[in-house]
Amino acid sequence: MPELPEVETVRRTLAPAVGLRVLEVWTSGLPLRLNHPVPTAALRDATLGRTIEAVRRWGKYLLIDLCDRLVPGPASMLVHLGMSGRLRLMDASQPRPAHTHVALALAAGRARTPTVELRYSDPRRFGVVDLVVRGQERAHPALAGLGVDPLHDGLTGELLYTASRGVRRGIKLFLLDQGVLAGVGNIYASEALWVARIRPGMQARLLTRPRAEALAQAVHEVFARALEHGGTSLRDFVNADGLEGENAHYLHVYDRAGQPCPRAECGQLIRRTVVQGRSTFHCPRCQRR
DNA sequence: AGACAAACCTGTCTGC
DNA sequence: TGCAGACAGGTTTGTC
Numbered sequence A: 001m002p003e004l005p006e007v008e009t010v011r012r013t014l015a016p017a018v019g020l021r022v023l024e025v026w027t028s029g030l031p032l033r034l035n036h037p038v039p040t041a042a043l044r045d046a047t048l049g050r051t052i053e054a055v056r057r058w059g060k061y062l063l064i065d066l067c068d069r070l071v072p073g074p075a076s077m078l079v080h081l082g083m084s085g086r087l088r089l090m091d092a093s094q095p096r097p098a099h100t101h102v103a104l105a106l107a108a109g110r111a112r113t114p115t116v117e118l119r120y121s122d123p124r125r126f127g128v129v130d131l132v133v134r135g136q137e138r139a140h141p142a143l144a145g146l147g148v149d150p151l152h153d154g155l156t157g158e159l160l161y162t163a164s165r166g167v168r169r170g171i172k173l174f175l176l177d178q179g180v181l182a183g184v185g186n187i188y189a190s191e192a193l194w195v196a197r198i199r200p201g202m203q204a205r206l207l208t209r210p211r212a213e214a215l216a217q218a219v220h221e222v223f224a225r226a227l228e229h230g231g232t233s234l235r236d237f238v239n240a241d242g243l244e245g246e247n248a249h250y251l252h253v254y255d256r257a258g259q260p261c262p263r264a265e266c267g268q269l270i271r272r273t274v275v276q277g278r279s280t281f282h283c284p285r286c287q288r289r
Numbered sequence B: 001a002g003a004c005a006a007a008c009c010t011g012t013c014t015g016c
Numbered sequence C: 001t002g003c004a005g006a007c008a009g010g011t012t013t014g015t016c
Helices: A004-013 A040-047 A157-163 A171-176 A186-195 A209-228
Strands: A020-027 A051-058 A061-067 A075-080 A086-091 A100-108 A116-121 A128-133 A271-275 A278-282
Touching: A004 A051, A004 A061, A004 A209, A020 A040, A040 A075, A040 A128, A157 A209, A171 A186, A171 A209, A186 A209, A186 A278
Parallel strands: none
Antiparallel strands: A020 A051, A020 A100, A051 A061, A061 A075, A075 A128, A086 A116, A100 A116, A271 A278
């Protein structure tokens, strides 16, 4: 479900959790991605009695930093939302959503009674909840191979140009490669290629310098637009407050097969194709090459 | 290197 | 109303 703009929206809406202390840790015991169980005991060790110091994002991963006033906390809770994962901050008296797998009960200051819970729910269990050592994020296999994060690292045309030399795969698959760019998923790959007027199946190695520049700009543009609208909710996505994003109304081509291309002078009908088993949308006139 | 399929798991929508 | 089948925003793994 969630790509960079959705994960960043969750990160921002988790701000009220910063400064709260973990009083209890609960897990469902069910395994998540690749049959990996949530490391309950280690999670307790790393979080109980500690305070949420910050929430960071790396590509589609969230890092919830924990520390103790006396003992500097070396741990962060690593979360990936997979397809159907939700991270929500809810009143502790509210019932837990179906398919909740992790709940951290939180309280302000010295309070002994939790007021809110940070809850991870995920019906399809394609997500990840794990622990990483702060400062050694790259030691975690999920983070070891991650490429450039467009929001922090300044994605440039030069980077796309360099990374795409010799790559015979289609440019859409190249954009989806998290080892090149961390954060682009299936929706925004189609969106960025439409903005940059590039055909999704074009071999990545054929990217010219000017077109690489246009594509880098396009990724920035579609991400900024999605962030303004709080992310794209086609089915499952909600932010930490449980609110849907509005960006589905503003998509150019994704899920718009048969509708006219939004470029006023074009009007050609948007086409859906399947690339590596995944829906891909483009305008056959604007994106000829 | 990369194309391709299948796998993980549940919910929702479509068509008969 | 029921039921089978297709499909879903992600990632990994195995085969060719």
